[in-house]
Amino acid sequence: MQTESVAQVRGRWMPGEDQLLGTASDAEVARKLGRTEMCVYQRRRRLRIPATRHVVPWTPEEDCLLGELPDQELARKFGRSVIAVAHRRERRNIPAPPRPNLKVWTAAEDALLGTMMDYELARRLGCRAYVVAYRRRRSGIAPFGRKARAWTRAEEMLLGAMSDQRLAKRLKRTVVSVSVRRKRKGIPIFKRKTHVWRREDDNILGSRPDEQIALLLGVTVLAVRHRRGRLGIRLGRRRITG
Secondary structure (H helix, E strand, O other): OHHHHHHHHHOOOOHHHHOOOOOOOHHHHHHHHOOOHHHHHHHHHHOOOOOOOOOOOOOHHHHHHEOOEOHHHHHHHHOOOHHHHHHHHHHOOOOOOOOHHHOOOOHHHHHOOOOOOHHHHHHHHOOOHHHHHHHHHHOOOOOOOOOOOOOOHHHHHOOOOOOHHHHHHHHOOOHHHHHHHHHHOOOOOOOOOOOOOOHHHHHOOOOOOHHHHHHHHOOOHHHHHHHHHHHOOOOOOOOOOO
8 A cells, every 4th residue: 555655646546547537538537546637638548548528418408409509609609519419400400590790771670670579570580589689779779678778968978988898887787788879869988198208297207196197197007107218217216307
């Protein structure tokens, strides 16, 4: 027993350990032997011992959903790999669902979004329900039966004043809804203006904390730090000239 423990410490494999290879997953064997999974994997490959594969049988319910949703979404739903889902679908000659963003939508069809359940509108339009749901979410339209939060005048005044991501977080809305609202109002996307540094701006660098100077000049703290470092000005050092 003592000899075996010493052998394990040195990394040597005992005959009894080799016999366990392939009898279970590499992770399970590693836990039993107190070794790493990579160590078990490399030893099994060196001895050309095939891995144990635990095949989880497919249920009729899973087979019925093949092709109804993208393989990636079904893989998350089933707890399987995307390759396994795609292979199962191809073996049953089920075509992959069309990408939701490939459908060409008309103005009349867009007007129907959110007026009924997604699956009902999908039947009417002859497409899949997830295609309708994808379009509705991209348009910032709430599901049928759920009242969408109306935009206030104060919220619309902020459109384009900052990035859509930042405004969405501030208003507790989705980025898509903010982007769609901004485009409908004809407001261009926010573009940060480049600050032109003047001599008087440089003169106050280092005279007070970077946060205060950033507020004073209307720039970011990172911009102040970058400018101060570029000019070789240390924090706390007054550099005021006439």
